[in-house]
Each structure stands twice: as C-alpha cells, then as structure tokens.
Amino acid sequence: MLKNIQEWILILVIFGVIATFGNWVGFDVVPVAAIPGMLVLILICLAGLIIQKLIPVNIPSVAYIAIIGIVVSMPAFPGSAKIVEWTTQVNLLALATPILAYAGIAIGRSWTDFKKLGWRSLVVAVFVLLGTFIGSAIIAEIVLRMQGII
Amino acid sequence: MTEDLKNVWKDWRLHAIVFVIVLLTEFIGIHKFSVGPGIILLLPMLYAILIGLGLYFTPIISEKQAKNAEPLIVLGVTLLIAKIGVIIGPSLEQIIAAGPALLLQEFGNLGTILFALPIAVFLGLKRESIGMTHSVAREPNVGLIIDKFGFNSAETRGVMAVYIFGTVFGAVFMGLISGFLATLTPLHPLSFAMASGIGSGSMMAAASGSLVAAFPHLENDIIAFAGASNLLSLSTGLYMSIFIGLPLTEKLYNVLSRVKDKNAATNKGA
Numbered sequence: 540m541l542k543n544i545q546e547w548i549l550i551l552v553i554f555g556v557i558a559t560f561g562n563w564v565g566f567d568v569v570p571v572a573a574i575p576g577m578l579v580l581i582l583i584c585l586a587g588l589i590i591q592k593l594i595p596v597n598i599p600s601v602a603y604i605a606i607i608g609i610v611v612s613m614p615a616f617p618g619s620a621k622i623v624e625w626t627t628q629v630n631l632l633a634l635a636t637p638i639l640a641y642a643g644i645a646i647g648r649s650w651t652d653f654k655k656l657g658w659r660s661l662v663v664a665v666f667v668l669l670g671t672f673i674g675s676a677i678i679a680e681i682v683l684r685m686q687g688i689i
Numbered sequence: 690m691t692e693d694l695k696n697v698w699k700d701w702r703l704h705a706i707v708f709v710i711v712l713l714t715e716f717i718g719i720h721k722f723s724v725g726p727g728i729i730l731l732l733p734m735l736y737a738i739l740i741g742l743g744l745y746f747t748p749i750i751s752e753k754q755a756k757n758a759e760p761l762i763v764l765g766v767t768l769l770i771a772k773i774g775v776i777i778g779p780s781l782e783q784i785i786a787a788g789p790a791l792l793l794q795e796f797g798n799l800g801t802i803l804f805a806l807p808i809a810v811f812l813g814l815k816r817e818s819i820g821m822t823h824s825v826a827r828e829p830n831v832g833l834i835i836d837k838f839g840f841n842s843a844e845t846r847g848v849m850a851v852y853i854f855g856t857v858f859g860a861v862f863m864g865l866i867s868g869f870l871a872t873l874t875p876l877h878p879l880s881f882a883m884a885s886g887i888g889s890g891s892m893m894a895a896a897s898g899s900l901v902a903a904f905p906h907l908e909n910d911i912i913a914f915a916g917a918s919n920l921l922s923l924s925t926g927l928y929m930s931i932f933i934g935l936p937l938t939e940k941l942y943n944v945l946s947r948v949k950d951k952n953a954a955t956n957k958g959a
Binding site: 547 | 711856
C-alpha cells in the first residue's frame, strides 16, 4: 500500500509538471500561479485512490475522486473559496492534452487490430458514436427547454 | 502492478517525449475553420493524439513505451476528474436543478441502436451488428457482450470492432464533431455538453473541450454538465445496456433482419 502511494505520487507529479508547462504555453498561466491548484488536484486524486483501496466495495476510484472534488469545492466547505481560486488556474484543456499525448502513443498498439477492421465496421462505428451523441443532445435540449433552463 | 508502475515512472524517455509533444501542441494552439455554417475546431489535444500515434511508428517510441503510457492515461484521467469535481462543486445547485435533463439524456445513448443498427443490417452485417450497436462499446460493455455471448461469438467480434475504433479515433472524432454540430445545429451548447459525457474520459475531454473552445463564455457550465453526465454514464451505463439496450437491440435486429430477408426474397422472385 505504502509503495503504491509512493508510485501514484510520482506519476501524478510527473503528469502534473507536464500539464503545468502546457498550461503556461497554451494559457499563459505561469507555473507559480498554477502550482497550488495542481497540488490540490493531486491530493484529491490521492485521497480517492487511497479510499478506493481501503473500502472493500467495487466502486471505481474516479467516483471517489469526483465526489471529493465536489465536496471540497462546495461553498459550505471550509476553505473552498481558496480551492476554487487555485484550481481555476489549471485549465481543463491543459490537463487533457498530456492525457491524449500518452493515449496517442498507447493506441499505436491497437493499430494492427484497427487496420483489420473492414469498411463496414468503420461506417457503423461512426454512426454508433454519432447516434449516442445526437440522441443525448436532443433529449437534453427538450428537457432543458421544458424546465426553462436554456 | 507495483513492479509495472515502477518501470512506468522511471521511463523518462516517454515522459520527455510527451513533454515535448505538449509544449509543441500548446504552442500551435487552437485553430478554427468554417465548413458551411459550422465551425471545425482543431485543439492541441487532437494534434497531441495524432503526433503520439505517428511517433509509435518511428524508432523514437518502442513497444515498451507504448505499454508504459497506459497507466499514465489512467492517472491523468483521475486529475481531469478531480478538476471536473471542483468545477461541479460551486455550481452543484445548478446541476441538481438540471437533474431531470441529466438523467433523461442518458436514454439518448439508446440513440445509437435506433441510428446505427439499421445501417449495420442494411450493410449486410449479421449478429456482429448486435455487439456493434447496443452501446458505445467501452470496457464494461465489451465485458458484458463477452460474458453473454462468449469470446468467439459474432457479437463479440462486433463489439470489439467498435471498441477498437473508439480507442483509436474516438477522441479525435468526438472533438471534431462536437464543436461542429454545436455551431451548425440550433441545439444549445449545454445540451451537447451533457451529450459529451458518454462514459469515456478522453472522448468526453475532447468533445467538451471543443465546446469550450467554441463557446468560451460557457466554459464552467459546459465542463460541469459534461462531467456530471459522464459520471452518470459511468455509473448507469452498464445497467442501461443490460436491462434496456441489449434486449432492445436483439429485438430490433430480429425485426430488421426478417424485413431484409423478405426484401431479398422478393427481389430474387422479381
């Protein structure tokens, strides 16, 4: 467990450093301004990963991480204003770019399988993604309008 | 697991390469161009995924590095989720107010069946089409299909095909179409934000990122709705498939294939 935690920290910090620099180049946020927010995010992740190991229920760690993130940033939570202020400096897109850079490298391994897909599979796969996206958007639009939110 | 992770953080070459990709792509920045009335947004994350994939085929990246990249994606997504959490927190009231829309749009995932299954059957695919179109085919659904139909079944071949497509091109595809459709159609960006949460971290990031780039003044609302919807999809998606999606797909497949066979028979007769 301790060894696990140590390695999570190392990997999250490596990732955090890369994203902090991306955040600087892409969004003009100097690293000094982004570091407190990045540390908060890393601590939220660690808390979620550790809780997932401690609680013997099969719930994915991202669920705990999301809940912790929501709770500590709710106005009622002590210090939440600071947490929100700091994490605002870390742009979502700056976190997404390194994820997809690693993903691009990793999906090379699926390329041989991908090449074997026939054209019909590709056509259907495109409509599968389009179908869920447009289907969900239409329902959301109808309900949000009925509620008067948009 | 521990031994693997040790090799992962020690793979400095991999991290250095990603560092360079990130600096380069963020430096290039966001580019937009119009296609008819819609706008296509090119985001740094889209260049990053394509550069990463391209490098895989050069000696710069070895098989080992490609493997080591996988846990980085998983932990990177946890950071993304933490960030989404702290965006949802302050606007939790607003999310709860939009609760009915959030819950009901989960049924939109069934749109894939109504939309894609007829096309699959029309293209002449057999029972593969059940695996292909019953859901967006992320990991839990691959598990469901293998569990139900067996590893060597046609259904499993189908679900794997869509899974592989989603793995390789899902994020790029969602990133390109979400900004485009949101600028092209009269639907509200927040509706598309909810639709972005289809149960895959990278696809959600690409789809909602593209929306944020197109509608910067709605940034926090877009991320909060997309994130909340993605969490719902992750927690309800599998049950939706087990109880509604898969039975519906099988029923509809039987109807469609009967219609197709009948048509084929008539055509031959004529």
